[in-house]
Amino acid sequence: MPSYLQAILDRNAMKAGCQAVSWQSFLPGFNNGVTPLTQEVSVSGRYRAFVHDDCRITIVRNGPTQVFSQCRNGLFGYNFDDDEPLLLGSLRGEDQLLAPIHLKFSxxxxxxxxxxxxxxxxxDAYIxxxxxxxxGGAWVRVVAPITQLSQQRGSAPALGAATTNNTNFITEARFDVIDVNNTGRFRRMAIGQLYFQL
Incomplete structure (x- = not known):
């Protein structure tokens, strides 16, 4: 990993100094006080863009299917906070190299x-x-320690990355999970609230 980039594995450290955006604008009637993304433009095919304050966040849709959901029994009832809005991406076969969730920042x-x-x-164990x-150049990968899939609310691992100087910046992010035991049982992966700092 480059010296100017650090991995963030702590939830509080990940949130510190960041704007929090939520997928809740796609969940009618749900409002937990987090600023929703406002749809700016919907382009058929590869891209869907949203704005939060002055930053446009583009979901690159050139890979697996993506849907919006919530953490609750009967939906995605795993280890996020109760009713947390989620962005879900389908996990793909080995022949595809696309991350389930790919975001670009304006x-x-x-x-x-x-x-x-x-x-x-x-x-089941995952990373x-x-x-x-x-x-806009090289991709750098960071991973969290191995964890087990559970229904313990609020236990989903936090994972972030931050630059430590004033000359390098992050222009895109791709989220994924690794099936540690190669069980083939993971069908989707999800991210909760997105945190970012301009």
């Missing part, structure tokens, strides 16, 4: 992160993975 950011989980059998693109 303004480069210093820090980005989210809590990450998957759905499958309880106690949360985040790749960030630095200055």
């Amino acid at each position: 303004q480069p950011v210093r820090k980005v992160g989210a809590c990450i989980s998957a759905n499958g059998d309880l106690d 949360a993975e985040l790749e960030v693109r630095i200055d």
Whole structure:
């Protein structure tokens, strides 16, 4: 990992100094006080863009199916906070190299992160993975320690990355999970609230 980039594995450290955005604008009637993303433009095919304050966040849709949901029994009832809005991406076969969730930022950011989980059998082991693109060039990968899939609310691992200087910035982020035991039982992965710092 480059010396100017650090991995963030602590939830409080990930949130510190960041704007929090939520997928709640796609969940009618749900409001937990977090600023929703406002849809700016919906382009058929590869992209869907939203704005939060002055930053446009683009969901790159050139890979697996993505849907919006919440953490609750009967929906994505795993290890996020109760009723937390989620962005879910389908996990793909080995022949595809696309991350389930790929985001681009209109303004480069210093820090980005989210809590990450998957759905499958309880106690299946997984590793949360985040790749960030630095200055529109090289991709750098950070991972969280191995964790088990559970229904313990609020236990999804936090994973973020931050630049430590004033000359390098993050322009894109790709979220994924690694099935540690290669069980093939994970069908989707999800991120909760997205945190970023301009």
